[in-house]
Structure formats: C-alpha cells, structure tokens
Amino acid sequence: MKRPIFIALDFPTGQAALAFLDQFPSDQQLAVKIGMELFYAEGPAIVKAVQARGHAVFLDLKLHDIPNTVASAMRVIGRLGVRYTTVHAAGGHVMLAAAKRGLLAGANDAGLPAPKLLAITQLTSTNQTILNTDQQIAGTVQASVVHYAQLAQASDCDGVICSAQEVAAIHQAVGTDFLGITPGIRPASAAADDQQRVMTPTAAAKVGSNGLVIGRPITQASDPVQAYQQILTEWSAAQHD
Numbered sequence: 001m002k003r004p005i006f007i008a009l010d011f012p013t014g015q016a017a018l019a020f021l022d023q024f025p026s027d028q029q030l031a032v033k034i035g036m037e038l039f040y041a042e043g044p045a046i047v048k049a050v051q052a053r054g055h056a057v058f059l060d061l062k063l064h065d066i067p068n069t070v071a072s073a074m075r076v077i078g079r080l081g082v083r084y085t086t087v088h089a090a091g092g093h094v095m096l097a098a099a100k101r102g103l104l105a106g107a108n109d110a111g112l113p114a115p116k117l118l119a120i121t122q123l124t125s126t127n128q129t130i131l132n133t134d135q136q137i138a139g140t141v142q143a144s145v146v147h148y149a150q151l152a153q154a155s156d157c158d159g160v161i162c163s164a165q166e167v168a169a170i171h172q173a174v175g176t177d178f179l180g181i182t183p184g185i186r187p188a189s190a191a192a193d194d195q196q197r198v199m200t201p202t203a204a205a206k207v208g209s210n211g212l213v214i215g216r217p218i219t220q221a222s223d224p225v226q227a228y229q230q231i232l233t234e235w236s237a238a239q240h241d
C-alpha cells in the first residue's frame, strides 16, 4: 500500500460502520482504521466483516501495558490479518520490543504476513502546554516526537504515528524508509475539532507523510464519498514521487 488514506471508522456500532462503507462503490477497495470505539463494541467480528468487503484494515488499539501483557495481546492481533496496528512509544524499549515479538508470533501462528507496527509518539491532540504541564516533559513537541521515533526504530517498529508537522524532522533523524503515518489531517475548510497539530492533505504530502488518517472530515460530511474523493485527489496531486 503506497501512501494510503485510512478512513477512521469511529462509529459506535458495526451496523453504522458497514452502512457508512455501503455508500462507496462495491468495487472500491478502501484502507480503513478501526479504533477503540468500534472494536470494543464489536470485537474481531467487525475486522472480519470489513476485510470480507475487500478493505484493508489498520487496527488502532494503542496498546500500553507491561511487556508481557502487550506481547500476549499483540499475538492475538497478529492473527487477525490486519495490515497495521499501534502501540504507545511511551511504554519504552522493552514494551515495544515485546509488542513486535508478539505480533510476529501471532502472524506466524496464522500463517499471515506480519502487520506493520506503528508507535504512537505524541497524540495529535497534544500541544506544547499539555506536553510541558500535564505530561511534565520539558522541551518541544517536535523533540519529544523525534525521540520517540528513534526509540521506536531502535525497538524494531516499522514507523510512528505523528502529526504531519513532524514528518520531515523524523525522516531526517531516522531515514525515509521509517513510516510517518499522520492523523490530524484537515482540508483547508474543515474544523480542527479536538486536534491541535493539524495539516492539510497537500501540505502533508509535501513534507513526505507516508499515509493519512482522516475521520470526521469524511465520516461526518454531508456526502462522505465525495469528501473522500476530494481528499484523495488533493493527496494524489501533491505527491512528488
């Protein structure tokens, strides 16, 4: 999947998520992100239902626990046939390495390719004040994100989740093969909602984002298919390779 746009299926039920997908042409294969809300409501069945329609799944559960627990949970995720999944970089090297080990073991159990493991750096809803006061981390958001990217790379992750605002610095620090997948994407006319570090699809393409995650600007649009197609057109037109 070269530079996918993941639609965040942040819906309360499987029925709502599948009704949303039904609006797209039946032969259009999408990349979608299933997060906590939908997965907690429906479990692995919703992953299977979405895959059965031909869509690629990014399972975004942002694991953060002791290494043994994370490894065991990742082993279960590794059996689901998802393409990407997430863990919090703040859990540290031992936990990240355990996540990777568990994921590989699960994929091996099922005879499937291993999902790409992405480490959450600083959530795109985090700003400078939250970093320095609530989290008591000194320095800039960018420095913290780059640090987590270096940690994630040293722990054998495939990439990070970050704001597009930090992608260029990450690629400079750890190389362009390391994925920077970016939520907090907003077309120029869209509301930021609770996102703090945002960028447009065009700007994200120009700084080298390896993939976009977009929810509400598509899922809550009056015409979601048209909203998605517009973003896809904008994103594709701005690519330089």
Ligand SMILES: O=c1ccn([C@@H]2O[C@H](COP(=O)(O)O)[C@@H](O)[C@H]2O)c(=O)[nH]1
Binding pocket: 008, 010, 035, 120, 122, 123, 124, 125, 161, 162, 183, 184, 185, 193, 195, 213, 214, 215, 216, 217
């Ligand atoms: O740092 C992060 C990590 C994950 N997300 C997730 O992406 C989508 C964004 O949805 P929007 O409606 O486009 O804001 C959502 O599922 C988040 O859980 C993120 O936003 N930031």
